[in-house]
Amino acid sequence: MNLSNGWFQNFNFQDSDLKEADFSNSDLTRANLTRANLSGADLIGANLYAANLSGADLIGANLISADLYAANLINANLSHANLSHANLSHANLSHAYLTGAYLNHANPKGADLKGANLGYASLGYADLRDASLGYANLIGADLTGADLTGADLTGAKYSEATVFPYNFDPVKAGMIKI
Numbered sequence: 001m002n003l004s005n006g007w008f009q010n011f012n013f014q015d016s017d018l019k020e021a022d023f024s025n026s027d028l029t030r031a032n033l034t035r036a037n038l039s040g041a042d043l044i045g046a047n048l049y050a051a052n053l054s055g056a057d058l059i060g061a062n063l064i065s066a067d068l069y070a071a072n073l074i075n076a077n078l079s080h081a082n083l084s085h086a087n088l089s090h091a092n093l094s095h096a097y098l099t100g101a102y103l104n105h106a107n108p109k110g111a112d113l114k115g116a117n118l119g120y121a122s123l124g125y126a127d128l129r130d131a132s133l134g135y136a137n138l139i140g141a142d143l144t145g146a147d148l149t150g151a152d153l154t155g156a157k158y159s160e161a162t163v164f165p166y167n168f169d170p171v172k173a174g175m176i177k178i
Contacts, residue, residue, distance in 0.1 A: 004042075120161075138162055139178055148173075 001018065006026040013033045020040040027047045035055040046066045054074045058081050065085045077097040088108035095115045104124040113133045120140040128143075130150040138153075140161040148165060154174040164170060170177070 138175075143168075 001021040003026055004022045004024040006023070008023075008031050009027055009029045011028070011031045013031060013036050015034070016036045018041060019037050020042075021038065022042045023046050024042045024044040025046065026043075028051050029047055029049045031048070031051045033051055033053045033056050035057075036053070037057045038061055039057045039059040041058070041061045043061055043063045043066050046063070048066055048068045048071050050070045051068070052072045053076050054072050056073070056076045058076055058078045061078070061081045063081055063083045063086050066083070067087045068091050069087050069089050071088075071091045073091055073093045073096050075095050076093070078101050079097050079099045080101060081098070082102045083106050084102055084104045086103070086106045088106055088111050090110045091108065092112045093108070093116050094112050096113070096117070098116055098118045098121050101118070101121045103126050104122055105126065106123070107127045108131050109127045110130045111132070113131055113136050115135045116133070117137045118141050119137045122142045123146050124142055125145040126143070127147050128151045129147050132152045133156050134152050135155040136153075137157050139157055139159040141158070142163045143165055144163050146165050148168060151173075153170070156173075156175045157178045158170050158175050159178050162170075
């Protein structure tokens with residue numbers, strides 16, 4: 001389904017089957033995509049400002065350079081999604097599934113990632129300043145070069161396989177080794 005370059009501000013796509021849809025460069029500002037199936041969808045450069053994607057299935061979705069500023073992604077499944085260079089600033093990703101997701105150079109500054117599953121996710125050079133990662137799963141995650149200034153990592157889980165930025169002390173940050 002080709003919906004690229006479309007204008008869908010405030011549209012209601014709740015519970016819709018949009019699997020593998022092409023929304024590249026579309027404007028989905030404040031769209032309701034609650035529980036929508038967007039697995040494998042192409043959302044490159046899409047504007048999802050303040051969109052509601054709670055409980056949405058975004059497995060393997062392509063969100064390169066998408067704008068998800070202040071988006072609601074509570075309990076969304078973004079496993080293996082490509083979010084490189086995406087703006088996730090102030091987004092709510094609490095309890096979201098981001099296992100194996102690619103977030104290199106993403107901007108989740110000030111985002112709520114409490115209890116999120118970031119196991120084996122790639123967060124290289126991500127801007128995680130002031131992000132809330134309390135009780136998140138970071139087992140096997142790659143945080144090479146990530147900016148964790150002011151991030152809350154209290155109770156977040158990590159393992160020997162987790163890669164941290166140079167001189168970062170997970171124990172001092174209140175993290176729990178599994």
